[in-house]
Amino acid sequence: MAGCAALHPPYGSEGTGMVTLELMRKISAAFNSRDVERIVDCFAEGATFCLARGPEPVGRTLTGKAAIRQALSDRFRQIPDMRWEGQDYILAGDHAVSLWMVRGKGADGEELNYQGCDIYRFEGDKIVDKNTFWKIVEHKDRL
Numbered sequence: 587m588a589g590c591a592a593l594h595p596p597y598g599s600e601g602t603g604m605v606t607l608e609l610m611r612k613i614s615a616a617f618n619s620r621d622v623e624r625i626v627d628c629f630a631e632g633a634t635f636c637l638a639r640g641p642e643p644v645g646r647t648l649t650g651k652a653a654i655r656q657a658l659s660d661r662f663r664q665i666p667d668m669r670w671e672g673q674d675y676i677l678a679g680d681h682a683v684s685l686w687m688v689r690g691k692g693a694d695g696e697e698l699n700y701q702g703c704d705i706y707r708f709e710g711d712k713i714v715d716k717n718t719f720w721k722i723v724e725h726k727d728r729l
Contacts (some may be wrong), residue, residue, distance in 0.1 A: 591652065605682040605708055609702040610675045613706075613713070614684065622658045626651050630712040632683045645718065665690045665698065688720065689694050699723075 616624045635654050648654050660690025662668060670689035676683040683705050690698045702720040706713070708715055 597610070603680055603710060604706070605677050605680060605706070606641045608676065609673060609708075609711055610677070610682055610684060614670060614673050614686075618661045620666070622655055625658055628654045629654055629715055630709055630714045631718075633713050634715050635713075638718045663719065664694075665692045667691060668698065680708045697718065 591718065613625075616628055619625075629651055632650055633654065635657075636642075636644045637646040637648065644707075644723040646657075648657050649689050650653050668688065670686040672685075674685045674688050676685075683703055685703045686701075688698050688700050688702055692698065700720040700723060702718065704719075705715075705717045707715040
């Protein structure tokens with residue numbers, strides 16, 4: 587098994603504590619601030635973050651704070667007004683899911699307006715795994 591699924595125990599497994607709504611709101615506020623250091627501080631040192639887009643079946647796998655920092659810096663240079671709206675949360679022990687709409691306009695003219703979710707696993711109050719999913723918007727009639 588490759589990618590994010592291979593990097594953490596199955597969802598619903600015993601963990602190290604309970605995620606709170608307050609913690610999830612803090613993380614969402616950090617992402618919406620686009621303050622890279624504030625966001626990176628939410629992650630454990632060896633955390634894994636699977637982006638929705640990339641060359642792998644899971645998108646692009648980032649491992650460790652340095653890789654996460656670089657990718658987020660690059661992303662916010664490309665999409666300076668990127669934001670997550672209409673957030674809702676599902677909490678389950680040391681796991682959480684956030685549901686949202688991502689919006690913004692890329693430097694290349696791409697308009698972001700996608701529904702998505704993040705699946706998180708925590709150790710204490712730090713993210714150890716974050717796996718992002720976006721709906722794919724197509725203008726072809728196919729399933």
